[in-house]
Amino acid sequence: MSTVTSPLAGRAIGLANVPDPVFSGAMVGPGTAIDPVREPSEAVSPIDGVVVSMHPHAFVVVDGEGHGVLTHLGIDTVQLNGEGFELLVNKGDTVTRGQAVVRWNPADVEAAGKSPICPVVALEATADSLSGVREDGDVKAGDQLFDWS
Incomplete structure (x- = not known):
């Protein structure tokens, strides 16, 4: 089983509340x-x-069990062409949980007219393979979001 933790401090809101049908669905x-x-x-x-x-607005990390987790920084942020995002690691790098990957400012994303909401998605998973999914409440970076079996 893999535990997936929050890449950011903020409030868990669940995928259904993401203002993008690809993620909310x-x-x-x-x-x-x-x-x-x-x-x-x-x-x-x-x-x-x-x-x-x-990418400046999104990254995928795959663990030793082949579980890939997508972190998407904001919605439609690809349209910002990397402006306001600083990459701290490269594709192919090995990272540890909690290691900084991208530096950014959600307030700047919002000021640019985009939603700063960040989906954290288990790629190629089924809903029943996740347990303990956090869909509300305040979270700190590193807090558990869900378990993936």
């Missing part, structure tokens, strides 16, 4: 979402593993 996969605190921060890895996809 769990088309990418099950998981939850974080409405982040509006201050400059670092998004950290939610698991130990290898960075297999790295």
